[in-house]
Amino acid sequence: MMRYVDEFRDAELGRALAGEILAGVEPGRHYKLMEVCGGHTHSIYKYGIDDLLPGNVELVHGPGCPVCVIPMGRVDDGIAIAHQPGVIFTCFGDMLRIPGSNGSLQDAKAQGADIRMVYSPLDALRIAKANPDRDVVFFAIGFETTAPSTALTLKRAKAEGVTNFLVMSNHVTIVPPLRALLDSPDLRLDGFIGPGHVSTVVGARPFEFIPADYGKPIVVAGFEPLDVLQAVHMILRQLAEGRCEVENQYTRVVPYEGNRRALEVLAEVFALRPHFEWRGMGFISQSGLKLSDAYADFDAELKYAVPGVRVADPKACQCGEVLKGVIKPWECKVFGTACTPERPIGTCMVSSEGACAAYYNFGRFAREREVV
Amino acid sequence: MSEGADGVRVAECDTQHGCITCGDEALPMRVRRIDEDRGLALCEDAEGRRSSVEIALVEPVAPGDELLVHAGTAIGRAA
Numbered sequence: 001m002m003r004y005v006d007e008f009r010d011a012e013l014g015r016a017l018a019g020e021i022l023a024g025v026e027p028g029r030h031y032k033l034m035e036v037c038g039g040h041t042h043s044i045y046k047y048g049i050d051d052l053l054p055g056n057v058e059l060v061h062g063p064g065c066p067v068c069v070i071p072m073g074r075v076d077d078g079i080a081i082a083h084q085p086g087v088i089f090t091c092f093g094d095m096l097r098i099p100g101s102n103g104s105l106q107d108a109k110a111q112g113a114d115i116r117m118v119y120s121p122l123d124a125l126r127i128a129k130a131n132p133d134r135d136v137v138f139f140a141i142g143f144e145t146t147a148p149s150t151a152l153t154l155k156r157a158k159a160e161g162v163t164n165f166l167v168m169s170n171h172v173t174i175v176p177p178l179r180a181l182l183d184s185p186d187l188r189l190d191g192f193i194g195p196g197h198v199s200t201v202v203g204a205r206p207f208e209f210i211p212a213d214y215g216k217p218i219v220v221a222g223f224e225p226l227d228v229l230q231a232v233h234m235i236l237r238q239l240a241e242g243r244c245e246v247e248n249q250y251t252r253v254v255p256y257e258g259n260r261r262a263l264e265v266l267a268e269v270f271a272l273r274p275h276f277e278w279r280g281m282g283f284i285s286q287s288g289l290k291l292s293d294a295y296a297d298f299d300a301e302l303k304y305a306v307p308g309v310r311v312a313d314p315k316a317c318q319c320g321e322v323l324k325g326v327i328k329p330w331e332c333k334v335f336g337t338a339c340t341p342e343r344p345i346g347t348c349m350v351s352s353e354g355a356c357a358a359y360y361n362f363g364r365f366a367r368e369r370e371v372v
Numbered sequence: 373m374s375e376g377a378d379g380v381r382v383a384e385c386d387t388q389h390g391c392i393t394c395g396d397e398a399l400p401m402r403v404r405r406i407d408e409d410r411g412l413a414l415c416e417d418a419e420g421r422r423s424s425v426e427i428a429l430v431e432p433v434a435p436g437d438e439l440l441v442h443a444g445t446a447i448g449r450a451a
């Protein structure tokens with residue numbers, strides 16, 4: 001194991017930090033902190049980080065799992081493209097199992113559509129070059145962490161004159177849903193653990209609106225257990241001292257201004273959609289990315305007619321409330337019974353970054369925690 | 373383990389380690405070799421899994437550098 005990782009998993013240091021957190025909280029005050037990113041949700045459950053926190057410090061999960069926020073209508077649109085004659089449809093593994101209104105991509109594959117799992121958009125481009133007589137469509141998904149990878153692959157395709165590589169963009173941006181959450185009346189949050197790897201790309205600066213407009217602290221954090229504990233400590237210290245600002249716990253990776261080259265390539269290849277639908281959160285203005293005019297020839301949605309129908313989430317599924325941190329995964333009516341990672345109803349149960357799947361896999365035995 | 377599209381052995385998505393492509397998390401990988409013609413680097417993760425990585429956002433890189441890799445693209449440097 002790399003030195004890089006070991007330093008941030010030291011149990012002794014973790015207990016010491018937990019002690020400092022405990023010493024710093026006000027008894028009788030309830031603290032509700034949101035981890036924005038699905039990667040943090042995953043770490044918190046994997047390492048049992050919430051068990052190290054005082055009972056009155058509650059972590060709630062945010063909308064930061066890109067797979068979980070995909071609405072059913074977009075899955076249906078992807079399946080419609082996958083069924084077009086001659087199309088090879090490519091996507092990340094987690095996407096295969098996301099239920100649409102009439103089955104998943106995996107079901108479409110079983111029905112004969114040529115759907116292939118890839119690990120990067122570059123893999124999809126390679127498939128396109130190996131199959132010049134077929135259209136290869138990449139179902140692009142993810143926040144600003146993943147969008148540069150799609151953008152660079154499109155630049156590469158254009159430079160190499162590949163004309164049978166197409167992208168169906170479902171990329172989303174992190175700031176608009178956070179603003180929507182902060183505007184939501186049913187959620188009272190005291191602070192945020194900021195997304196470490198989105199911030200590697202966009203920097204910490206875009207989060208300045210959180211303290212400036214809403215008076216809440218945010219600490220951008222890494223994904224190792226000590227990173228998350230330290231971020232909690234930094235947020236609680238801000239609250240204790242009456243401060244609210246953007247702090248960067250993850251300075252070893254995140255530059256405050258982000259990655260300039262990545263931001264340039266995103267601006268060249270993508271354009272903001274006027275609005276984009278988020279599962280459980282509805283339409284959010286300027287939160288989704290489509291291909292820019294310069295890349296219109298690569299846009300699968302312009303080449304193929306898609307249904308584009310908005311499909312309501314299943315009634316029993318409460319992913320929307322889970323994504324907004326209003327309820328915990330186990331408070332959902334179908335959690336662990338009708339909805340499991342093997343047979344998911346909702347998106348949060350599919351991806352390992354999804355709050356429900358993460359909790360189901362790691363946290364289910366520790367859920368009776370007294371909240372002071 | 374399975375074969376990726378270019379024959380490089382890659383990890384399956386699994387719930388113990390988290391999905392290497394779909395989440396918001398990047399993995400530290402070490403540069404082994406650089407393919408200057410294609411603008412890619414052959415990188416290896418802590419468990420010895422190798423894959424070719426787009427390095428346009430972090431160039432210049434040298435063998436031995438540690439990069440943060442997400443969906444086949446290095447988005448930053450691991451301290």
